[in-house]
Amino acid sequence: MIRIPLAPLCLGLAGLTPFVWGAVTTQLPSLQAWGASNLGPRFVGPYVQLFYGSVILSFMSGVLWGFATKTSGLRAATGYVLSVLPALWAFFMTGGGPTSAGINLIYGFAGLLLLDYAFFTWGLTPSWWMRLRLLLSVIVIISLATGVYL
Numbered sequence: 001m002i003r004i005p006l007a008p009l010c011l012g013l014a015g016l017t018p019f020v021w022g023a024v025t026t027q028l029p030s031l032q033a034w035g036a037s038n039l040g041p042r043f044v045g046p047y048v049q050l051f052y053g054s055v056i057l058s059f060m061s062g063v064l065w066g067f068a069t070k071t072s073g074l075r076a077a078t079g080y081v082l083s084v085l086p087a088l089w090a091f092f093m094t095g096g097g098p099t100s101a102g103i104n105l106i107y108g109f110a111g112l113l114l115l116d117y118a119f120f121t122w123g124l125t126p127s128w129w130m131r132l133r134l135l136l137s138v139i140v141i142i143s144l145a146t147g148v149y150l
Contacts, residue, residue, distance in 0.1 A: 057090035064086070
């Protein structure tokens with residue numbers, strides 16, 4: 001098994017904070033009230049998850065674009081086209097209220113995982129990429145599902 005380097009692992013886990021915090025504050029009204037009064041209402045519950053989720057899908061589009069630069073020809077063109085899909089998904093699919101936006105973000109992160117796998121199988125990612133992406137994606141999807149379904 002290929003080990004995930006410490007820096008990407010720590011940064012990836014730290015990047016889960018808004019997703020997990022949002023899930024926790026949807027389940028604990030007293031914590032949500034504290035967060036809303038001390039941090040602002042945008043930084044609790046589904047609101048922090050939806051905004052941050054859109055940012056992260058857009059960020060991951062840039063990461064995939066970077067991987068596409070490591071190849072050429074038709075594979076590069078395909079990679080560039082696929083790399084913009086997460087950002088476009090976030091832009092077009094996160095309106096219409098917190099429930100539908102949350103569900104669409106869940107689908108967006110599941111789709112991103114499929115794109116990660118495609119770039120991985122093409123040999124464009126680090127060897128540890130899928131271990132990291134699977135771990136992070138599962139936590140993101142569970143956090144979003146907590147905000148949407150519970």
